[in-house]
Amino acid sequence: MRMLKPVAVPLIAVGLALGIGAIILAVSGANPIEAYGALIDGSLSSQKTVGRTLEKATPLIMGGLAVALAFRAGLFNIGGQGQLVVGGIFSAAVGFGFEGLPWIIHAPMALAVGALAGAAWGSIAGILKATRGAHEVITTIMLNFVALNLTDWLASNPWKDEGILSRTPAVEESALIPLWGSFPTGFLVAVAASIGCWYLLERTNLGFEIRSVGLNGDAARYAGISVQRIIIATMAISGLLAGAGGAIETQGVIGRYEPGFNAGLGFNGITIALLARNHPLGVIPAALLIGAMEAGGSMMQFNADVAPEITDIIEALMLLFVATPIVVRWFFSRQEAAEVSVTAGWGSS
Amino acid sequence: MSDLFIRFRWVILTILVFVFVTLFTAEFQQAQTTAVLASALRQSTPLVFGALCGVMCERSGVVNIGIEGQMLLSAFVGFMVASATGSLIAGILAGMATGALMGAGLAGLSVTLQGDQIIAGTVLNIAAFGISSYFFQQGLTLPSGKTPQVSLGPLADLPVIGRVFFINRPLTYLSLILIWVVWFVLFRTRWGLWTRSVGEVPSAAETVGISVARVRYTNLIAGGCLAGLGGAYLSLEAVGSFERMMTNGRGFVALAVMIFGRWNPIGIWGAALLFGYASAVQTQLQFRGWLADDPQFIGMIPYVVCIVVLAGFVGRARPPAAVGQPYSRE
Numbered sequence: 001m002r003m004l005k006p007v008a009v010p011l012i013a014v015g016l017a018l019g020i021g022a023i024i025l026a027v028s029g030a031n032p033i034e035a036y037g038a039l040i041d042g043s044l045s046s047q048k049t050v051g052r053t054l055e056k057a058t059p060l061i062m063g064g065l066a067v068a069l070a071f072r073a074g075l076f077n078i079g080g081q082g083q084l085v086v087g088g089i090f091s092a093a094v095g096f097g098f099e100g101l102p103w104i105i106h107a108p109m110a111l112a113v114g115a116l117a118g119a120a121w122g123s124i125a126g127i128l129k130a131t132r133g134a135h136e137v138i139t140t141i142m143l144n145f146v147a148l149n150l151t152d153w154l155a156s157n158p159w160k161d162e163g164i165l166s167r168t169p170a171v172e173e174s175a176l177i178p179l180w181g182s183f184p185t186g187f188l189v190a191v192a193a194s195i196g197c198w199y200l201l202e203r204t205n206l207g208f209e210i211r212s213v214g215l216n217g218d219a220a221r222y223a224g225i226s227v228q229r230i231i232i233a234t235m236a237i238s239g240l241l242a243g244a245g246g247a248i249e250t251q252g253v254i255g256r257y258e259p260g261f262n263a264g265l266g267f268n269g270i271t272i273a274l275l276a277r278n279h280p281l282g283v284i285p286a287a288l289l290i291g292a293m294e295a296g297g298s299m300m301q302f303n304a305d306v307a308p309e310i311t312d313i314i315e316a317l318m319l320l321f322v323a324t325p326i327v328v329r330w331f332f333s334r335q336e337a338a339e340v341s342v343t344a345g346w347g348s349s
Numbered sequence: 350m351s352d353l354f355i356r357f358r359w360v361i362l363t364i365l366v367f368v369f370v371t372l373f374t375a376e377f378q379q380a381q382t383t384a385v386l387a388s389a390l391r392q393s394t395p396l397v398f399g400a401l402c403g404v405m406c407e408r409s410g411v412v413n414i415g416i417e418g419q420m421l422l423s424a425f426v427g428f429m430v431a432s433a434t435g436s437l438i439a440g441i442l443a444g445m446a447t448g449a450l451m452g453a454g455l456a457g458l459s460v461t462l463q464g465d466q467i468i469a470g471t472v473l474n475i476a477a478f479g480i481s482s483y484f485f486q487q488g489l490t491l492p493s494g495k496t497p498q499v500s501l502g503p504l505a506d507l508p509v510i511g512r513v514f515f516i517n518r519p520l521t522y523l524s525l526i527l528i529w530v531v532w533f534v535l536f537r538t539r540w541g542l543w544t545r546s547v548g549e550v551p552s553a554a555e556t557v558g559i560s561v562a563r564v565r566y567t568n569l570i571a572g573g574c575l576a577g578l579g580g581a582y583l584s585l586e587a588v589g590s591f592e593r594m595m596t597n598g599r600g601f602v603a604l605a606v607m608i609f610g611r612w613n614p615i616g617i618w619g620a621a622l623l624f625g626y627a628s629a630v631q632t633q634l635q636f637r638g639w640l641a642d643d644p645q646f647i648g649m650i651p652y653v654v655c656i657v658v659l660a661g662f663v664g665r666a667r668p669p670a671a672v673g674q675p676y677s678r679e
Binding site: 141 | 414462465467468471474476479480482483484598602608609642643646648649651653660
């Protein structure tokens with residue numbers, strides 16, 4: 001039983017969440033089998049729907065990585081949403097702003113600019129924390145609202161498309177991240193980012209310093225690590241990941257920046273990081289699961305007449321069972337519950 | 350009291366500057382100044398409720414980032430109950446009960462199961478969003494209308510202040526009273542002393558016979574009632590209906606307000622008024638058509654003010670020492 005724990009806990013959690021979700025569906029007068037059938041139908045039944053699940057999972061991986069990496073340094077980045085929209089609009093600007101570039105230059109350039117814009121946005125919160133002690137939970141939330149206003153302004157003034165809608169022009173074909181059949185290539189970028197994060201955290205000096213600061217800031221300081229530098233670097237990398245997620249969304253899915261661009265990713269990034277216990281590679285299956293539910297949600301509404309918000313309830317239940325000690329206590333020994341804590345509280349500088 | 354003034358000198362100074370600016374920009378036109386200040390108070394009320402919930406939880410050593418969810422679900426349940434029964438009081442009570450229940454759930458996860466508090470709060474947020482959107486039905490109304498306006502006799506006739514503070518709706522008055530109640534409970538009663546000791550050094554509190562679990566449960570449930578009032582305020586007093594995601598980040602802003610107010614109810618009031626004021630100025634500027642072509646820059650004002658104040662004046666606020674750490678008796 002002990003060996004199975006890392007796999008068994010998430011599986012039990014997902015099963016329990018789906019079970020309770022079925023009860024909620026039944027109580028509210030829907031047919032749970034029909035609803036879950038439609039959910040699977042819309043997410044896993046064909047090449048096209050699997051492609052759609054991967055497409056939905058891609059920004060979720062990036063958002064989840066952004067949150068998970070920050071958590072490893074003891075920082076709580078709720079600003080993924082803001083970093084993502086800033087990254088999205090800057091990659092769109094590069095995407096429609098240059099003409100006649102070859103794909104091999106244009107697409108990576110737009111992706112890089114979007115990622116760097118996200119990094120810049122994320123590092124604002126890092127700098128404010130490191131130099132002024134302003135708590136990142138607050139500054140990142142505030143920066144989310146500022147970012148939404150800023151991108152809205154950019155999309156309705158300097159970078160506005162022709163016509164009445166507040167959106168940017170479509171990006172050039174040479175900046176698009178193409179579909180490969182029905183397989184979204186952006187997904188590979190996200191998987192590469194996950195592996196990159198794992199390497200960074202486990203195999204580099206910077207990663208060691210990030211983890212040290214997260215485990216014990218005072219000890220890290222005594223060991224000669226510049227905690228301030230690590231805070232700024234971590235927030236910048238975290239923003240870089242979220243910004244790249246926005247860029248992939250622009251270049252691979254939407255093809256431009258428009259209002260309502262991936263709203264609500266802020267919550268999802270946190271959920272996914274916690275489902276994955278902040279492990280960069282665990283983020284991939286967690287994001288695939290949430291991505292499948294998002295992809296299937298609309299089919300569920302269409303085929304079974306169930307409001308897609310049920311998936312949010314199921315998500316909350318999954319998080320409840322996987323990230324809190326409930327399942328571990330029920331199915332495993334009491335002592336093992338102690339290792340569940342994954343985030344650092346307010347207190348640590 | 351005088352040490353409070355010294356401790357909150359930046360908050361007080363900032364508010365004074367802002368009041369002065371209002372008087373100045375309104376060119377001493379009383380009507381507009383009054384309107385801005387009254388709107389500032391209205392905007393600050395849900396933040397006060399949310400931040401008071403936060404301070405109850407955090408002073409006892411539990412981080413509550415689920416305030417957003419508590420307010421959202423309370424707003425929803427309060428509205429549904431008030432809409433079904435026709436009674437606003439039933440709605441408000443239902444909102445409080447919802448908040449309290451969620452507070453108890455947070456306590457169960459973080460105190461009894463000793464789980465991660467940030468995760469527990471995130472669960473509350475997502476669950477509240479999912480439940481309120483899933484069960485929401487369009488087109489419901491409040492048969493009794495919003496909570497009524499009550500003017501407090503002669504006080505309401507005072508210039509400016511009368512209009513701002515003494516012609517309001519019931520939950521707004523309640524929030525103004527609760528600020529002082531929570532302050533009194535936390536800093537002048539035995540329970541408050543217990544709470545603060547549990548929030549600073551729970552093991553020491555336990556050795557003198559205080560039950561950490563009991564203090565945390567009670568505070569989280571009481572705090573949940575406060576957040577529930579904040580939710581009921583939004584749906585039953587401010588708007589008069591429920592909308593999806595109607596809290597719109599106010600629960601998180603309330604956390605900012607709590608930190609800016611240095612975990613003290615009076616400081617919280619100042620911080621909430623500052624943020625409410627910035628929101629009110631934003632609406633006023635939009636109303637007057639300033640920067641009409643670029644309204645987004647006006648929309649940023651409250652958030653930028655919050656960042657600047659936090660980074661510029663407040664510096665490192667010190668949270669209760671035990672906040673965020675599960676406590677186990679060993």
